[in-house]
Every structure is written in C-alpha cells, then in structure tokens.
Amino acid sequence: MTSLTPVLSRYWDDPQSWTLETYLRHDGYRALDTALGMTPAEVIGLVKESGLRGRGGAGFPTGQKWSFINAHDPKPHYLVVNADESEPGTCKDIPLLMATPHVLVEGAIIAAYAIGARHAFIYVRGEVVPVLRRLRAAVVEAYEAGYLGTDIRGTGFDLDLVVHAGAGAYICGEETALLDSLEGRRGQPRLRPPFPAVAGLYACPTVVNNVESIASVPAIVSRGVDWFKSMGSDKSPGFTLYSLSGHVTRPGQYEAPLGITLRELLDYAGGVRAGHQLKFWTPGGSSTPLLTTEHLDVPLDYEGVAGAGSMLGTKALQIFDETTCVVRAVRRWTQFYAHESCGKCTPCREGTYWLAQIYQRLEEGAASQADIDKLLDIADAILGKSFCALGDGAASPIISSIKYFRDEYLAHLDGGCPFDPYASTLFAVEGAGA
Template sequence: MSVSTLTPVLSAQWDATRSWTLATYEAGGGYAGLRHAFTQEPAAVLATVKDSGLRGRGGAGFPTGLKWSFLPAPDGGPRYLVVNADESEPGTCKDVPLMMATPQYLIEGSIITSYAIGCHHAFIYVRGEVLHVYRRLLRAVEEAYAAGYLGKNIMGTGYDLDITVHAGAGAYICGEETALLDSLEGLRGQPRLKPPFPAVEGLYARPTVVNNVESIASVPAIVMGGSDWFRTMGTEKSAGFGLFSLSGHVVRPGQYEAPLGITLRELLDLAGGIREGHELKFWTPGGSSTPLFTAEHLDVPLDYESVGAAGSMLGTRALQIFDETTCVVRAVTRWMEFYAHESCGKCTPCREGTYWLKAVLRRIEAGQGSMEDLDVLLDTCDNILGRAFCALGDGATSPVTSALKHFRAEFEQHITAGACPLDPAASALFGYPPRDAGRLAGQMAGTVQA
C-alpha cells in the first residue's frame, strides 16, 4: 500500500504554520474557488456541485446538489443556509479537526453555497462544548469580513452575505437537522414532523438548506477543480474524497483523507495496523449508530453502496477499531447508555425503548441476565426500528442487533458464567478501573423498581 492512496484536499494545509489563519489559507490558494464561482451564474455553480456527485458527508449520504435544488423558486423573502457543526456521534471526530485546522475552508464553502442558492444570511451551528472551535470560527469569520469576503458588496460583485456562528447547548439530538433548526430559533431541540421539509419550511419557516461541515467545506475544491475532477476519485455512485477517522486499537489513530471506496485493510496499512500483539475483533464503519463489522469485512469498499450491501452504513466514516481484548457487551452497553441519555423523549419508542435496552444490557454485563433477555433485546429493537420519530431510535438499535448477530456467544457467556469472560481493564487505551458489576446490578434493580 502506498501513501498515494491518500487524497489530501481538505487536509492539505493541516500541517502548515498557523494553518487556521486567513493569510495561510490564501497563500495555499484559498478563495480562488469563490472568485471562480463569482464568474458564473448561481445556477451554474449549483449544477457543478450537482454533477460532481457530492453526497452529504454528515451520514445520510444524500446528494448535496440535489438537496440544494429542492428549494422553491425565489419569492422575494429570505432563504437560509445552516451548517450542521453539531458533531457528537460517538467515534465521529472529523469536523472538529477540520474547523480547528482550516476553518476558512468552511467559510469559503458557505459563501459559495449561499451564492448558489440565493441566500444572504448563513448560520454555522457548532457544538457548544467545543469552545476552542467556536472561538476559532468566530475569528475566521472576523478575518473574512475584514478581507471583504463577507458583508456588503462582496468583492465588488453586488452580492451580500452575513454569517452567524451559533453555539449549541450540547444536545446530541440537535445533530438532527430539524431539531437543530428549533434550537437555532431558541426553542427546545426536538425533531419536527416532516413534511414540510426544511427546503420548504426550515429556519423561521423559510426555505433552508442544512448541510454538514465536510459537505460545505468540499464545495470550493469542486468549483475550482470541476465536477469531472471530483469524479476521478471514489466510485461511480460514491464520488470524491472523504475524511476517515480511525480511533481505538490502532498504531496511528487519526484522520485519513482518501477516496470513497478504500477498504479498512488499506486504511489499517496506512495507520500501522492493529496494536502489536493483537488482532481485529470488531469495528464500526460509520460511528456507534451503524451496525458492527468484523474482520471478515476488512475488504468491503467503504462507499455507501458496498457498506450498505454488507449490512451496515457508511455514516460519518468514524472507524472505531476494537481488538480481541474488548468486551463487546460492555462496548454496546456504554453506547446504549449514551443513546438513552440523549433521547429527547419526544416519542415513546425511542424514549422507552432505549431506557429498557440500557437496563437489560446492564443486567447482562453484570452477569445477572438470562437467555430470555437476549430475546427481549431483539424484541425491543424491533419495536423501535422504523417506529421512532427520528433516526436516533433506529441508530440506537444497530449496535445491539449487529452485536447479537456476530457475538451472541459472548452475550451467552456473560449469562452462563455470571460475569464477563474478559478482563475489561485489558482493553483500555488508557488506565481506568473496570466497571463494578455490583453497581451495575444495583442500578438495574433500581430501574425495575422505579
């Protein structure tokens, strides 16, 4: 495997001196895409992005240019661009480093996108806990205003645009686009009933495009290089490059920007492989809300179609790698604790379902489960899947059902042995005490009584 497999575009300047500054960005060719976009009509810019085959990099994989084209014809009122920077899926860690290292990519992409869709006020909704990113974005916007890339009559074109950076309050549900819009309006972040979709009635009941950070940041390179250039990377239906986030039991965890369709085996070669003396047990192709893969899936091309055909989802390309020392029951239980905590409570299947999945998993992890509990887990997942108000409920079932599919024997060992067959502390990437079975059992008992 050669490092030529990598396609550094968004990450090309990450190692530059003071890469986050406007001066460094411009020295590397920054804002050439915007200048090129201003030589075209907005419809032509939209067509370029549409023809490129760029698909949403936030997880759903919906064609970006097609999403823009869903906006109704102008009616004289405002329309908005909202950038979803509320990255909070366990294992997902691509947007935060992108915004920290080169925030101007996102700013330039937002300006080009706004120009293409006829927007004059864009919003970047960033997760409130990442205060360092929030401050960096604020500074990047200030620099763009000072250089004349934002504000009135941008670069003498007569086009006006303002960008507002908004810090969320830290709810995972606000990563769902309509919950994000409610939060941005000052309401409690809960998903809206669709239709109407945001393209028709979004922010302040006006036509709105909501896109992920990486999707928007990819736009300047596409406008500058052209749709044919973008399609030289990736696959026919999953074109272009993307950031693959490797974490867990790998020698060199981090961000690897590569064409869609690369395999985990190839990425592991680039990352130095699994930590010495160990072997791959399971991994997530797109974050904790995507069905688990095992070593038998090492050569599945990481594109939307191939991963889907293999039984999972590409999601946010958050590749969490776990070796044979990891207890799959413990990992799934920890994820379910997160989803149960982050459920907004709006719909019964998700609110009650994640609550009971967490409780039953805790009982099994504590060694006090029964074989019937495995059927209860699957039955509960069946009652959540396809019945929840938004994708949080569906995603929460994925690690449970896939873990039982691939590692049912390990769940049964917890039940028959009355304890975890593995040493939980042995899998730690850094020292922390193993979870106390008695405490878990006590929490479970309290849950049942409640």
C-alpha cells in the same frame, strides 16, 4: 493499494494553518471568485454534476438538496451548516475547523450564493470552545477582507455569517432539531413534511449541510467535475475524511477516495495495536451496525458498506481488538442513547431505557436467555419506528452485535462479563474448586 488524497487536509500541518494569510497562500477564496462569475443555477448544476454526497451520514446528493430551494419563493432563504459533531467515534469536522476554518467559510459563501441566501449560520457544539474562537476569528478576517458583508467582491451579493454555539445535545445533530435549537426552542425533531427546503429556519426555505460537505465545494469549483469524479466510485465519487480511533497504532484522520477499504487504511495507520488482532469495528460511528474481520475488504463507500449490512455514516472507524467485550461496548453506547434521547417519541424514550436495564443485568450476570431475545424485540420495536434516526442508531449496534457475537452474550448469563479481570479470576477459582 489506494493512495491517500489530501485535499481538505493538505496543509493541516502548516504553521498557523487557520489564518487567512495561510489560506490565501494555498489559493484560498479563488473558488469564490469563480463561483461569483457564474449564475446561482450554474453553481448548483456544477455541484449536482459532481455527484458530491452529503458527508454528515445519510449521503444525500448535495447539489440535489440545493436544487430543492425554490428560487422564486419571496421568503428569505437560509443556509445552516451543521457542525454539531457528536456521534461517538466521529472526529473529522472539529479537526477541519481547527486547522482550516476558512475553507468552510468560503464553501458557505458559495453555497449561500447558489441558493440565494443572505444569511448563513454555522451551528457548533458549545463544548469545543477553542473551535468556536478559531472559527469566529476566521469569520472576522473574512469580513475585514471583504469576503463577507455587503457587495462581496463588487458583485452586489450580500451575506452575513453567524457562528452559533449549541448547548451540547446529541439530538441537535438531527437537522430539524438543530433548526429548533437555533430558533431558541428545545431541540427536538420536527414532523416532516414540510421539509426544511420548504419550511426550515423561521419557516423559510433552508438548506442544512454538514461541515465536510460545504468544505468540499471550493475544491470542486476550482478543479472541476472531472477531477472530483476521478476519485471514488461511480455512485460515490470524490475524497473524504476517515477517522480511525481505538485499538489502532496511529489513530487520526485519513483523507482518501471513497471506496478505500479498512485493510488499506489500517496499513496507513500501522495496523491494530501491537500484539493484538481486530475483533470488530464500526464503519460510521456507534449508530451504524458493527462489522467484523470478514469485512476488511468492503469498499468504504455508501453502496459498499450498505451491501455489507451497515452504513457509511460519518466514516468514524472505531477499531476494537480481541480484548474488548462486545457486550460492554454496546452497553456503553446504549447508555449514551438512553441519556441523549429527547423523549419526544415513545419507542425511543421507553425503548432505550429498557435496553439499558437489560444490559446492566447482562453485565452483572443476572440475565437469562429470554433477555437476549428481549433485546432483539425492543430493538425491532425502535428500528424504523421512532421519530428520527436516533432510535435506529440505538438499535443497530445491538442487532448486529447479537448477530455476530451471540456466544459472547450467552457467556454473560453465568456470572457476568467474562472479560472482566475480577470475574475471570472468580470463574477460574470456582472451576478449580469444583
């Protein structure tokens, strides 16, 4: 069985793990000293050679994204850390920020140095007030210790880091919508090109990275490329945080090499809750096509999950047992996407609304066979045709759930949800009367 690899989470259970004192006791900020002794190009080359891929969902190579910044562009360069974790089922960045905020601060300083940024921003969901307070306290500690501000560590490098609270919109997890929000405008996706590396924050060269992506950089700088590549697979190297939630005995965050399987993670988590069996699960949050028991041994890396017809996404493994109505679960997700659609593009704005209406008819027993086909038609009209990935996220669980559980959808055509206790009793009484 693949072993867990606690790197980011190795001292989450230490008393006051979030303080600078604790971080320094665990070799904190040593990677920064190493990075500042290199040229920015060498730091980018190191991260690129490591094969670190973005941990926010898309899996784009982090070093390659940094290399898109034109070092000779006279405009200011910016680093933006996306901490707007809002994908249903995802719970990795917020625990990391609560437990060890300094690892993100150190990673952000190294990343800013590499791309030539003098200002960096961490965009955090405004609802998570304890995280905001803890992260801001860590930033204050870093300033007081000379890791932020002017002439950092006597190298002449200056950096100001701002922790910004968002207003709680799912769409702001999309990098260009986040940039609009950070500029004080309504959070909506931008037309690309130009990409953020050319015209991002304030129309200047900008890198936007996920929390976990940036937090992984200090370990790579300290321990080296070979160490990082010793974990994971050839195309998906390294360690990562998997979030297990739902019908599992011990839900939580499990840090493991990319490529571990759900079967192995369930062994660590005590399996599906006692007396029940796995029915379906998501590999990367609600926006990824759901998988079933036949996919228990799929390697949980970018290529492995894609080969199974889904996406690794944020590695939010939501576990559902046989007591769950798949139609009701997908309906809840669909209602979420309809509510969170920014309304900028027609396929997503109108499509998610009508999907929610059809799911209501299904659960109330007022739908027909044509409605199931209509779900697929609308999902197809959204998938790949909306302005950003929110539309794809709304369509994916619908298409995959009908693929694997069409019979369950058909069962909703007569009398509503068969998993509803009242409806089940009603069906039994009607059957007895007949």
